[in-house]
Amino acid sequence: MRITLIGFMGSGKTTVAKELSHQLNLPQNDLDTLIEQTAGLTIPAYFEQFGEARFRQLEQSVLTEALSLEGILSTGGGTPVQVSNQGLLKNQPGPVIFLDASDQTIASRLLADGVTSRPLFQQLGMDGLLALKQTRQPVYEKIASEIITVDGKQPADIAKEIIHSINVNI
Ligand SMILES: Nc1ncnc2c1ncn2[C@@H]1O[C@H](COP(=O)(O)OP(=O)(O)OP(=O)(O)O)[C@@H](O)[C@H]1O
Ligand SMILES: O=C(O)C1=C[C@@H](O)[C@@H](O)[C@H](O)C1
Numbered sequence: 001m002r003i004t005l006i007g008f009m010g011s012g013k014t015t016v017a018k019e020l021s022h023q024l025n026l027p028q029n030d031l032d033t034l035i036e037q038t039a040g041l042t043i044p045a046y047f048e049q050f051g052e053a054r055f056r057q058l059e060q061s062v063l064t065e066a067l068s069l070e071g072i073l074s075t076g077g078g079t080p081v082q083v084s085n086q087g088l089l090k091n092q093p094g095p096v097i098f099l100d101a102s103d104q105t106i107a108s109r110l111l112a113d114g115v116t117s118r119p120l121f122q123q124l125g126m127d128g129l130l131a132l133k134q135t136r137q138p139v140y141e142k143i144a145s146e147i148i149t150v151d152g153k154q155p156a157d158i159a160k161e162i163i164h165s166i167n168v169n170i
């Protein structure tokens, strides 16, 4: 089986995917990590060298391959924005879980992580990022088969809630 996690930067996709992988004993793949392995560059370095448009092309081709892998797939925050990716995500049989976080949760987590790992945070600043979050919200909601709010919850509890919501037997 495959469970795909979507949501804004800092909503906890990578963190919760690790928990789900542990609790379900399934492999975990992270799209950003797969992109970095394919490119041989970190995502900030890729943005710096090739720009966002090229990043989105690479993201789409790596997503296409990743959707044939079994297990838990954490996507990048912008993965569902391209219309072609929306089709890829919707036309695969597994559940697509939207991790929905408030602006306050995202802001405090991204500030704690720092700007260096997220090029769009570097480019847009916090106000710009939260404006981007607002424009993406309907896209995440449209693509999701389940919506899980994450504010104030521990990753292990979020993973349990996801497992319960999709009726997986463990
Ligand atoms: N439920 C949680 N409670 C507290 N902190 C969390 C939780 N989930 C994630 N975090 C922390 O928030 C930060 C962002 O988490 P993570 O990298 O998993 O987000 P992401 O959705 O994968 O972001 P991106 O789209 O940039 O890849 C990390 O520092 C992580 O440790
Ligand atoms: O929200 C976004 O557009 C991004 C999120 C990250 O996961 C990375 O995929 C990259 O930094 C772009």
Ligand SMILES: [Mg+2]
Pocket (backbone or CB within 6 Å): 013, 014, 015, 030, 032, 074, 075, 076
């Ligand atoms: Mg991530």
